[in-house]
Amino acid sequence: MHSEHDGMNPTASASESAIASTSAFACAIPDGERNQAQRQGASSASDASDAGIAAAHAWLRDARHVVVFTGAGVSAESGIPTFRDALTGLWARFDPQALATEEGFRADPTLVWRWYAERRAAVANARPNAAHEAIARYEARGGRRVDVVTQNVDGLHRRAGSHRVLELHGDITRVKCLDGCGAPEPIDPAFDWRGDAREPPPCPRCGAPLRPDVVWFGEFLSEAALAEAQRAASSCDAMLVVGTSALVYPAAELPVLARRSGARLVVVDPERTAIDDIADAVVRAPAAVALPSLLAE
Numbered sequence: 001m002h003s004e005h006d007g008m009n010p011t012a013s014a015s016e017s018a019i020a021s022t023s024a025f026a027c028a029i030p031d032g033e034r035n036q037a038q039r040q041g042a043s044s045a046s047d048a049s050d051a052g053i054a055a056a057h058a059w060l061r062d063a064r065h066v067v068v069f070t071g072a073g074v075s076a077e078s079g080i081p082t083f084r085d086a087l088t089g090l091w092a093r094f095d096p097q098a099l100a101t102e103e104g105f106r107a108d109p110t111l112v113w114r115w116y117a118e119r120r121a122a123v124a125n126a127r128p129n130a131a132h133e134a135i136a137r138y139e140a141r142g143g144r145r146v147d148v149v150t151q152n153v154d155g156l157h158r159r160a161g162s163h164r165v166l167e168l169h170g171d172i173t174r175v176k177c178l179d180g181c182g183a184p185e186p187i188d189p190a191f192d193w194r195g196d197a198r199e200p201p202p203c204p205r206c207g208a209p210l211r212p213d214v215v216w217f218g219e220f221l222s223e224a225a226l227a228e229a230q231r232a233a234s235s236c237d238a239m240l241v242v243g244t245s246a247l248v249y250p251a252a253e254l255p256v257l258a259r260r261s262g263a264r265l266v267v268v269d270p271e272r273t274a275i276d277d278i279a280d281a282v283v284r285a286p287a288a289v290a291l292p293s294l295l296a297e
């Protein structure tokens with residue numbers, strides 16, 4: 001189902017889906033570089049200890065530059081189903097490849113547009129949760145730079161009030177020209193493309209259909225966004241990874257970059273992730289539960 005996605009290729013794009021190759025961590029950090037906290041067991045893959053949480057809180061309180069890297073788990077806590085979980089009911093018979101590829105869109109633009117109209121409606125009805133809000137408050141408090149790097153396409157970090165948000169997989173509430181005319185200029189924000197949820201409207205410049213501004217299967221992430229995320233990961237002094245299995249390449253390399261550059265790495269996820277073993281602390285909890293106290297003053 002996901003065979004076109006070659007995790008060994010560092011330029012292969014991830015997609016809105018959180019399905020992943022397991023080969024992304026060929027470049028795991030050698031044991032010798034793992035830090036003291038981990039050797040002392042603070043980042044055990046079992047439930048986080050109070051000491052681990054206290055240490056993580058202190059690192060995040062004292063850091064001058066923090067990258068908060070978020071994935072589908074954070075959106076799910078706002079009730080937004082993952083791409084795959086949304087393939088229910090009328091959509092259950094469709095292959096994700098038909099709904100989230102350029103080929104699929106060209107073959108049946110109406111079908112794909114209707115799918116995304118439903119996804120947009122789910123996003124419009126959702127609200128930022130306590131995790132989004134805690135991240136926004138953390139930035140607003142000042143005293144440090146906070147970059148949010150997200151694999152989510154729902155715009156909830158911005159709606160919660162975060163200002164520095166890098167959307168690696170795009171934003172489902174934006175559109176772009178299928179033929180890329182005028183790229184990388186965005187479509188005029190005044191252009192009303194939402195009038196008809198049934199058909200993709202024509203590009204106001206060239207008449208080609210407009211498509212959702214998200215990264216589809218087989219597509220590349222924006223080079224500029226990825227480069228900016230890599231720069232942030234390499235220069236932060238703490239990275240907080242939340243609600244992502246951290247398997248999808250190339251975004252999955254960001255925690256590795258951060259660790260290599262000496263940043264503290266804190267993972268928050270109810271389930272085991274691919275980067276638990278290189279983390280300084282692992283908090284085994286839902287984001288909306290853990291973040292308000294972890295990012296508190």
Ligand SMILES: [Zn+2]
Nearest residue numbers: 177181203206
């Ligand atoms: Zn166009």
